[in-house]
Amino acid sequence: MKLYDGGRAPNPRRVRIFLAEKGISVPYVQVNIGTAENRQPAFLAKNPMGTLPVLEFDDGAFLAESVAICRYFEEQKPEQNLMGRDSRERAFIEMWQRRMEFEVLNLTAQSFRNTTEFFKGRIPQNKEYAEVCRNTAIKRFEWLDKELANRPYIAGDRFTVADIILYCALDFGGSVNQKIDPSLKNVNAWFKRVESRPSAKSSLHPASAQTGMKG
């Protein structure tokens, strides 16, 4: 079994944090998104969508989609639990996980894709649409600040996959000029809480995370 990883992009990173939290060690194979290695035929044979990460099973099957990969490992090793201990808790954590993906990360990602130099000429960019996404994301951050007024983590009292997804989204957003306004005290406090976890720190540098987790 091995995991095709993609550096600092938010989706590969969320799986690295997830595995670090659970203390699971999987050999990583770095795929260079910067040179579009994930859009070349060799990688597309593994995942026709060209997205990362991808988990390769020993029988040669390829599992794409970060949350599907997380759920597979969650079932293999339920503790530290990150996706829920009973059906009701699992459902509510999935609700928050999906909200973080559809209502936050997706906006940041679209804003990035439609403005960055990297995607110029690769996809038809649309700066006006990027601005719409950016403005909607700002509203979402305000909503999140209210949500986080009465609880320490996105889905409730404890750290879950929903926090991992939001953290990767916001950290990525910060690097593409989608910063959280300092007036949003609760979101900023939450961010510091998550950022201080060893899993978040080790996930910053894929190569060292790999070495650290293989040991």
Place this chain on the structure above:
Amino acid sequence: MKLYDGGRAPNPRRVRIFLAEKGISVPYVQVNIGTAENRQPAFLAKNPMGTLPVLEFDDGAFLAESVAICRYFEEQKPEQNLMGRDSRERAFIEMWQRRMEFEVLNLTAQSFRNTTEFFKGRIPQNKEYAEVCRNTAIKRFEWLDKELANRPYIAGDRFTVADIILYCALDFGGSVNQKIDPSLKNVNAWFKRVESRPSAKSSLHPASAQTGMKG
């Protein structure tokens, strides 16, 4: 327990089909998307995102996000199984479920939102971006046609939640002028296969599905 339902929109419909396949009966409450009832304070108190469907538990908790609702019911009543019988199968079905959402439905929905009269003045529409989504969706349909050359259903040999999601996406797409090209024989054959299921037929008319499932 009751389910806030939203007529012919694809996400509420996928839960109706899911429940019909499993033979689960839940009282429905119709929310009128046409008059933006889902954007009014009374509904936003249930789900701040304004999306449908929403499941209300007897203790007053509100579960949003169609797939989270499906997973809750899947765990309550694992057969007819629609999301996988072991951890590996669950992971691969989730991969396909997510691909259908992110790579197909999302494009159709964006194309719809950015062109339709209904959203004029409600959101900043962007016709150029709609066209980009439309063109990408066409490529996805061609990819799907190859995928379906060697298997009857999206995730493999049997009907799963991934088929439900794609079916709702394509049927909705057809109604907003995103039709499947007749040359895509496999996708069209798959569509007819799913369309002929009693669950798909009964889900077309929310009111009658409600009556039928309550009995």
